[in-house]
Amino acid sequence: MVESGKPNMVDYFPILRWIDPQGIRRRMTGHFEKLIKLFDGVLKERLELRRMGKASDNTSTTDVLEELLKMLQTDEIDEPQIHNLFIDLFAAGTDTTSSTVEWAMSEILRNPKTILVKVKTELNQVIGKGKIVQETDISKLVYLQCILKQTMRLHPPAPFLIPRQVKEEVQLCGYTIPKNSQVLVNAWAIGRDPKLWINPLSFQPERFMDSQIDFNGHDYELIPFGAGRRICPGMPLAMRMVPVMLGSLINCFDWELEGGILPEKLDMEEKFGITLAKLHPLRAVTTLVVL
Ligand code: HEM
Structure with missing residues (x-):
């Protein structure tokens, strides 16, 4: 990668x-x-x-x-x-899935008093403390799903999607895109565009609570899986694997940042690459949830 x-x-x-x-x-x-x-x-x-x-x-x-x-x-x-x-x-x-989990965990641990508490409460109420999330639970874990949307809005694992080639010359927004040009779609910038999002840099899963916006390729303001004929064919798998992994990690363990780092000081810098990795991997200490 x-x-x-x-x-x-x-x-x-x-x-x-x-x-x-x-x-x-x-x-x-x-x-x-x-x-x-x-x-x-x-x-x-x-x-x-x-x-x-x-x-x-x-x-x-x-x-x-x-x-x-x-x-x-x-x-x-x-x-x-x-x-x-x-x-x-x-x-x-591989990288797409693991980086989504890592960014989501980082955002959650950056907000231990609000987002972590809220997602733990939801997991506790819907599936019960300390239990592993099953695929059938996912549709009931509304807040967890909002966390994932929010994570992929700010940290799309494939920030430029996958390069595309223009088959025919096209006119777009006053520009001429010549035939055969390589086009990169900047999903990262779209997810942070202040014309599309209020407080774009703020991590607020709640913004998706009463919203119809989804990442299935129909809402162009949120396209972490791309759109159109080349949309990610692994999306249905990822949308089961990621919430099962993330939800289980949160529900089965208690978490805190390694070395007593203050949540608000957690480094969120990104590394340049085809997938959007954290420059400094998240390091967190975990203990098994006491039932
Ligand atoms: C969170 C997880 C994932 C994200 C965010 C993601 C994102 C993407 C994106 C943005 C594209 C390019 C779409 C476009 O250009 O319109 C793509 C393509 C693709 N993805 Fe995923 N993906 C994820 C997981 C997976 C998984 C789990 C698999 C399969 C096991 C998979 C298989 C593929 C394949 C084969 C393509 C190429 C499709 C083509 O070129 O026609 N992805 N993915």
Whole structure:
């Protein structure tokens, strides 16, 4: 993720593509080879298990790999396609999810007397103290969902979405965008635009309480998952995984910042990259909730 987020001068001077002046393509090739080797190991291991009859179509193994292996048998897909699909899913689904949880936890721990208390109370009332959040609880955890919207408004994990290319020349807001230009959509700036948000820099989950705004790609002021045909296909998964993780962390543990740092002094600086990481990772100390 670090490597793929580095500005590459080849994008601006394509003639340099074959020289690869910063060595980014060379290093990325190495990283991809390592990943493919890893996925290939998992694939071969599962094939071996299936051969030994320990995992077959009739067993309880019903994960994505199992479904892909069925397609492999019927030649609907080949091994390199499985490798590449996994590269896509891992690259797109890992950092985005973990950084959302980290930013949300940071914002919550920055407001221990208000937001933390409120979300703990909701979890306590809806699912009971100390319990792990289940997928079926999510729709009832309204405040937790508002925290997530608020987190992704201020800290969209993919701040420029994924670069797009213009198929035809278009006129937009008085500008001409030539055919084939690369377009970056600044979701980060949209989420902080004072023309769209009152007190844009303030973390207020309440602003979503009575609001219809959602991040499913229809409300352009909040597009952390993008919009249109290339909208994040992992959104339904992320929208289950993230609240389950975040809600469970808050409901099962008590938290405070490491080293007695005052909540209002917590460093919230961002690091430049393809995903929006915290410059200084959150460090917090936890104890198990006493029931
Ligand atoms: C909080 C979590 C996540 C966020 C904020 C997020 C955000 C995004 C964004 C902004 C895009 C580009 C959309 C566009 O340009 O319009 C994208 C694409 C994508 N995401 Fe996610 N994502 C998340 C989780 C996941 C997960 C868990 C997966 C899969 C396991 C996933 C798979 C993908 C894939 C494959 C694409 C590329 C789609 C394409 O190019 O057509 N994402 N995501």
